[in-house]
Each structure stands twice: as C-alpha cells, then as structure tokens.
Amino acid sequence: MKRCIYLYCFLLLFISCKKNITETKETTKSGPINIPDSIKIAIDSIGGITKTSATLYLFVQSGNENVMDRGILYGTDKAFAQDTLKASATVTYGNGAFKLTLSELTPGTTYFFKPYVKDRNGLFIYGDSANFTTVVPLQAKVYIDSLSFVSADSLWKYWDMLYPWGSDHNGSARMYADNVSLLGNNTLRISAFRVPQTEGKSGADPYLTIAYHSGAIHAKQKIELTDQEPYWVISGDFQVPTMIGSWPAFWITGANSWPPEIDMMEFKGNNTCWQNTVDGTDWQHTSWQTTPTVVSNAGGWHNYKMIFYRTSSTMIAEDLFIDGIKEATHIADFMNKPFWLIINMQMEGSSGSFGSGPQSAQMQVRNVYLASYNAIP
Missing domain, CATH: 2.60.120.200 (Jelly Rolls)
Known part of the structure; x- marks a missing residue:
C-alpha cells in the first residue's frame, strides 16, 4: 500500500513540473525577442526630382535580418510635427537597400524626410533627416x-x-x-x-x-x-x-x-x-x-x-x-x-x-x- 502511495505522489510531482516548464516556454514566446544586432538605416541618394515627384534611395546599414518594415516619414514641416506622411517600401534590393518614389508633390516646395525601420518587436528606429526641393514651374x-x-x-x-x-x-x-x-x-x-x-x-x-x-x-x-x-x-x-x-x-x-x-x-x-x-x-x-x-x-x-x-x-x-x-x-x-x-x-x-x-x-x-x-x- 505504501508503494502505491509513493508512486501516486511521484506522478503528481512529475506532472506539476512538466506543466511549469511548458508555461515558462509559452511566457518566453509572448515576451520581447532579444535582437543582438543594432539596426541602422541611412540615406544613399536623392534622384529624379521633378515638379511633382522625387525618388529616394535608402539602405539598412546593419541588422537587416531583424527588420519587419522600412520606409520614410516626409512632409513640409522640418520638425515632422504637422502634415507628416508615411511611405512604406514594398521592394528591397540586396542587403537592405530600397527606394521610394514620392508623387503628387507640390511644385517648388521643400520637403523634409527621414527613413525608419520597424523591428520584430514593433519598435521604430529612425535615421538622420534630409530634404529636397521640387522643381519650380518655368514661367x-x-x-x-x-x-x-x-x-x-x-x-x-x-x-x-x-x-x-x-x-x-x-x-x-x-x-x-x-x-x-x-x-x-x-x-x-x-x-x-x-x-x-x-x-x-x-x-x-x-x-x-x-x-x-x-x-x-x-x-x-x-x-x-x-x-x-x-x-x-x-x-x-x-x-x-x-x-x-x-x-x-x-x-x-x-x-x-x-x-x-x-x-x-x-x-x-x-x-x-x-x-x-x-x-x-x-x-x-x-x-x-x-x-x-x-x-x-x-x-x-x-x-x-x-x-x-x-x-x-x-x-x-x-x-x-x-x-x-x-x-x-x-x-x-x-x-x-x-x-x-x-x-x-x-x-x-x-x-x-x-x-x-x-x-x-x-x-x-x-x-x-x-x-x-x-x-x-
């Protein structure tokens, strides 16, 4: 009879430990992911500026494998406090390089922009800002x-x-x-x-x-x-x-x-x-x-x-x-x-x-x- 009681207690302890291990793993899955490499993004060049459009070339300098989304914020406010728009890249080239073509811009206007990436944790990381001026209509x-x-x-x-x-x-x-x-x-x-x-x-x-x-x-x-x-x-x-x-x-x-x-x-x-x-x-x-x-x-x-x-x-x-x-x-x-x-x-x-x-x-x-x-x- 004692042997049966010991066996029953052992089984309860085993099941309890197994349950705790499983819960720990699930908690880890739902928590933040450790991203060892820092992500850095930069502007390569600006080209194709017309009266109403411009093409921006950008690239992720490091941590490209941890990037879930990349693009730019842009607008006419240097501080990006008002009228700020967002454009997300749909195509990447090579190791993190991408380009964005902005359209329907206002002629003869200075636009400010800064690149961003979003990592696997949903955090946004920004690069340095820059600007360009659309072509003034010839009059x-x-x-x-x-x-x-x-x-x-x-x-x-x-x-x-x-x-x-x-x-x-x-x-x-x-x-x-x-x-x-x-x-x-x-x-x-x-x-x-x-x-x-x-x-x-x-x-x-x-x-x-x-x-x-x-x-x-x-x-x-x-x-x-x-x-x-x-x-x-x-x-x-x-x-x-x-x-x-x-x-x-x-x-x-x-x-x-x-x-x-x-x-x-x-x-x-x-x-x-x-x-x-x-x-x-x-x-x-x-x-x-x-x-x-x-x-x-x-x-x-x-x-x-x-x-x-x-x-x-x-x-x-x-x-x-x-x-x-x-x-x-x-x-x-x-x-x-x-x-x-x-x-x-x-x-x-x-x-x-x-x-x-x-x-x-x-x-x-x-x-x-x-x-x-x-x-x-």
Missing part, C-alpha cells in the same frame, strides 16, 4: 512682346526716347526724338543726319564736337538678374549701316553706374559685329571680354540675341548669338545689378574721327523681345 514674364513697334501707342508703352541720362553720349551725334520713326510692319527706323554747323561739344566723355542729329530709345523696363528672375532673354532683328563713321548698337548698360555693360550688337564702320562685356570696380578700372564676328551681308537683316543667366550668388553667364548661332559666352559679376536696354545710332567716335562720317545713315529694328524667367530652363 516667363514678357516685358516686351516683339510687337512694340507696331504702333505709336505700343512704342510709347514700352520705350522712352533718348538715352536714360539724356541726349549726349560718346560720339559726335546728339539724340532727338524726331530722328526716331515707325515705318509700319512693326519696324522702327533711327536716322542720323550731319548738321551744317556744330552745336558745341557732347556733354559726355570724351566730349566730342557735335556733328550729327540722330536717335536713341531705351526700354522702360530695367533688366536685373535676381534669385526671383535668374534667366533673361533679349533679342531683336536689325538692319544696320556699316560705313565708316556709323556706330549702331543694341546694348545694356548699368542703371546705377558704369560699368557694367554688355553689347549684343555693335558695328564700327565695317562688317564686324562686336559683342562686348565690360566689368570692373569703376570706369577707371575695367576689364573687357570682346568677341568680334564678321557678318556676311552685314547690312541686311540679322538677329542678335543674348541669353543671360545666374551661375552663382554673384556671377552670371551670357550666351551671345548672331542668327541663332552662339558666338560667345562671357562671365561677369552682374548679379543683382540693374541695366537699361538701349538701341541707338551713334556716329564717329569709335567708328571714325571727326568729319569722317557720311552725310546720313539709318538703322531699322523689328521684333525686339525682352522676357525673364523665374527659373533656369
């Missing part, structure tokens, strides 16, 4: 629309007579509004005539004796490369004289000081077009970039154009064209410097000494176009 602001010479009303809407500073400049011609006329067909003519007696000297350096009446116009709109308008196009069709003593020009010059200056078209008594850029600290300390181009049938109609754009916070580049062919690229320190746009028929000076010019000369202009852009195409 043109047309200041002169190629039809400014179609009527007198249009001419006066976009242009003023003479130079911005008055009637005199660096040649032997004095400017008068009567020497500017419209010919119809959106064409403007500037005429220069020798006067029978002098009117004294020019009021501008080098103070030449006045021998001609001529004409000049300047655009009412100033030109200035800024962060808001970093790209400009200036263009026009011209028929110019090329005889000694004639000095037609299509140019921009500093509105507040000289230099700066850019000559898009300048002829000085022959068939060579001079395209110049003048930079410097003041008029006594200048540097010149000069590109002379021989133009076939220079007295016929030709198009002269400049594309003018920002290259840094202080520097610009200007691409100079004749008939659609780029003849030069000049670089200068012209950011945030306002310019006047001028069309004029000066005489003698750089094109010939006093008395060397013709009795008369004329130039014709049409299709002058001036526009800025809010971004660089």
Whole structure:
C-alpha cells in the first residue's frame, strides 16, 4: 500500500513540473525577442526630382535580418510635427537597400524626410533627416512682346526716347526724338543726319564736337538678374549701316553706374559685329571680354540675341548669338545689378574721327523681345 502511495505522489510531482516548464516556454514566446544586432538605416541618394515627384534611395546599414518594415516619414514641416506622411517600401534590393518614389508633390516646395525601420518587436528606429526641393514651374514674364513697334501707342508703352541720362553720349551725334520713326510692319527706323554747323561739344566723355542729329530709345523696363528672375532673354532683328563713321548698337548698360555693360550688337564702320562685356570696380578700372564676328551681308537683316543667366550668388553667364548661332559666352559679376536696354545710332567716335562720317545713315529694328524667367530652363 505504501508503494502505491509513493508512486501516486511521484506522478503528481512529475506532472506539476512538466506543466511549469511548458508555461515558462509559452511566457518566453509572448515576451520581447532579444535582437543582438543594432539596426541602422541611412540615406544613399536623392534622384529624379521633378515638379511633382522625387525618388529616394535608402539602405539598412546593419541588422537587416531583424527588420519587419522600412520606409520614410516626409512632409513640409522640418520638425515632422504637422502634415507628416508615411511611405512604406514594398521592394528591397540586396542587403537592405530600397527606394521610394514620392508623387503628387507640390511644385517648388521643400520637403523634409527621414527613413525608419520597424523591428520584430514593433519598435521604430529612425535615421538622420534630409530634404529636397521640387522643381519650380518655368514661367516667363514678357516685358516686351516683339510687337512694340507696331504702333505709336505700343512704342510709347514700352520705350522712352533718348538715352536714360539724356541726349549726349560718346560720339559726335546728339539724340532727338524726331530722328526716331515707325515705318509700319512693326519696324522702327533711327536716322542720323550731319548738321551744317556744330552745336558745341557732347556733354559726355570724351566730349566730342557735335556733328550729327540722330536717335536713341531705351526700354522702360530695367533688366536685373535676381534669385526671383535668374534667366533673361533679349533679342531683336536689325538692319544696320556699316560705313565708316556709323556706330549702331543694341546694348545694356548699368542703371546705377558704369560699368557694367554688355553689347549684343555693335558695328564700327565695317562688317564686324562686336559683342562686348565690360566689368570692373569703376570706369577707371575695367576689364573687357570682346568677341568680334564678321557678318556676311552685314547690312541686311540679322538677329542678335543674348541669353543671360545666374551661375552663382554673384556671377552670371551670357550666351551671345548672331542668327541663332552662339558666338560667345562671357562671365561677369552682374548679379543683382540693374541695366537699361538701349538701341541707338551713334556716329564717329569709335567708328571714325571727326568729319569722317557720311552725310546720313539709318538703322531699322523689328521684333525686339525682352522676357525673364523665374527659373533656369
């Protein structure tokens, strides 16, 4: 009888121990899993940025085998406190690398993002944040629309007579509004005539004796490369004289000081077009970039154009064209410097000494176009 009692007690003890072992194992299963390797996530690169989308390349640096989910948080709030969105990766590449393409973004907007992973315990681990800016939509602001010479009303809407500073400049011609006329067909003519007696000297350096009446116009709109308008196009069709003593020009010059200056078209008594850029600290300390181009049938109609754009916070580049062919690229320190746009028929000076010019000369202009852009195409 005692033997039966001992056996019964032994069986009860065995069953009780077995039950405790099983319960311990089940408790371990439902508790936190030990993840020995730390998980680290990083940003590889950002690419494919458009007006409304961007592709982000990321990777798990370590602990990839313990990652259950990976993706990014993103939004326009740098602190990720408001309007934060979540994007989860659906495809991984190799050892933890993945990419995400974000769409339906707002153009011209800075987005902040940071990668995340979720481990087997459901804990989120974040990487460093970064940002990108979607492309700004290209918008043109047309200041002169190629039809400014179609009527007198249009001419006066976009242009003023003479130079911005008055009637005199660096040649032997004095400017008068009567020497500017419209010919119809959106064409403007500037005429220069020798006067029978002098009117004294020019009021501008080098103070030449006045021998001609001529004409000049300047655009009412100033030109200035800024962060808001970093790209400009200036263009026009011209028929110019090329005889000694004639000095037609299509140019921009500093509105507040000289230099700066850019000559898009300048002829000085022959068939060579001079395209110049003048930079410097003041008029006594200048540097010149000069590109002379021989133009076939220079007295016929030709198009002269400049594309003018920002290259840094202080520097610009200007691409100079004749008939659609780029003849030069000049670089200068012209950011945030306002310019006047001028069309004029000066005489003698750089094109010939006093008395060397013709009795008369004329130039014709049409299709002058001036526009800025809010971004660089």
